[in-house]
Amino acid sequence: MKSSTKCGYVAIIGLPNVGKSTLLNAMVLKKISIVTHKVQTTRTQIQAILSKDCSQVIFIDTPGIFQPRKQKEKALVREAWKSLDLADVIIFVHDATKDMKEESLSLLREISDNKIELIVVLNKIDLVDKEKLLNLIDVIKVKNGASNIHLISALKYDGVVGLIDDVKNKIPIGEWIYSKEISTNISDRSIAEEFTREKIYQYVHKEIPYSIIIETENWNEKSKNVVQIHQNIYVTANNHKKILLGKNGEKIKKISIESRLDIESYLNKKVHLFLYIKLRKNNYISSIS
Ligand SMILES: Nc1nc2c(ncn2[C@@H]2O[C@H](COP(=O)(O)OP(=O)(O)OP(=O)(O)O)[C@@H](O)[C@H]2O)c(=O)[nH]1
Ligand SMILES: [Mg+2]
Incomplete structure (x- = not known):
């Protein structure tokens, strides 16, 4: 070769x-x-x-x-x-x-x-x-x-x-598979969902985080350097909603701020992140891509 x-x-x-x-x-x-x-x-x-x-x-x-x-x-x-x-x-x-x-x-x-x-x-x-x-x-x-x-x-x-x-x-000798500027095979949306999931794992305990699914409802590039992201957080029980919100909504606020900071540093853009907690009893884990 x-x-x-x-x-x-x-x-x-x-x-x-x-x-x-x-x-x-x-x-x-x-x-x-x-x-x-x-x-x-x-x-x-x-x-x-x-x-x-x-x-x-x-x-x-x-x-x-x-x-x-x-x-x-x-x-x-x-x-x-x-x-x-x-x-x-x-x-x-x-x-x-x-x-x-x-x-x-x-x-x-x-x-x-x-x-x-x-x-x-x-x-x-x-x-x-x-x-x-x-x-x-x-x-x-x-x-x-x-x-x-x-x-x-x-x-x-x-x-x-x-x-x-x-x-x-x-590693073997061979042609590169990806072009030089590509850092992952995962889409920006999925990475942003993962960052929110990470914060939920940090702030919500026991089994609850494992049943939560995050999906991007809307991803709106407002300008070259600003993106607005709406994510739905699906929980499987009503009381999980309350736990995720925390007292006066403090927990979800922390989750939102910390996830936004991570997304901003990943995308190198200003991010407006909106999180919505929704009930979906039959949650399933979709694969990320
Ligand atoms: N002190 C110390 N902690 C570490 C080190 N590497 C990872 N950790 C901690 O170990 C914990 C697990 O790290 P992860 O990277 O999520 O481990 P993982 O093997 O990917 O876990 P799974 O995805 O659940 O299989 C986290 O709290 C990390 O901060 C290390 O070198 N030193
Ligand atoms: Mg891991």
Whole structure:
């Protein structure tokens, strides 16, 4: 092949809440995938594209893999595994504050069986002492044989540059798939909906956020630098409406302000965001695109 460019898909896989989306955003230096303290934040595959020098790396963020019970959970886990169909490289992320238990080891084993280039990331090292890290590395080497292990703090951007270099070395030679200025395969509308969902996860507790769906009712480009966005937030029960509103509407106000700020910084435009809470008993999760 004559091409001097490189291009490859890199799937980021791991248990829920290990920091996959934080890592994806750190690698492309842009908030594309939402991050919360709750499990099962990411619901679908999200691509973030890093095009630099002669390499194009297409990172795929995925839902966390766990033992699913409900139908909805099965769909999440299936979505994560599907990313391996495309992947040239897999980044397996483990939360270094946690021991390497059977759940992680069997997932790592299953991933290793795919014969795709594998990089193991121990994330959240800002919270862990050296001795624990050395123990984890030992367990991974002895029980799995994986030797390419990176120590990372995605939150503090520690070790991320070295990880990107390693990934660039491992992707194949080939033409770029996306043009240079494209940073994701997800539409602006969906990203804006996701930012609102992130704030709801932060401010509303227990199971309620998981049943909420956000849809854009209207997206009106008022001028080159100003956009007006109307989003519907569908809840499945009347009392969820009240919880989301909060006392004197304070909660939804906070959600709206914080989501708007994120959307503004993503679009690099002034945003007028209007949120409407609506009841829809049979909510379904539509895929984002
Ligand atoms: N201290 C610390 N916290 C981190 C780091 N990376 C992620 N986190 C936190 O871990 C939590 C989960 O992060 P996410 O990026 O949403 O994790 P995820 O693996 O994408 O989670 P799911 O999408 O639910 O599977 C958030 O509260 C992050 O702020 C890190 O390097 N250090
Ligand atoms: Mg995630």
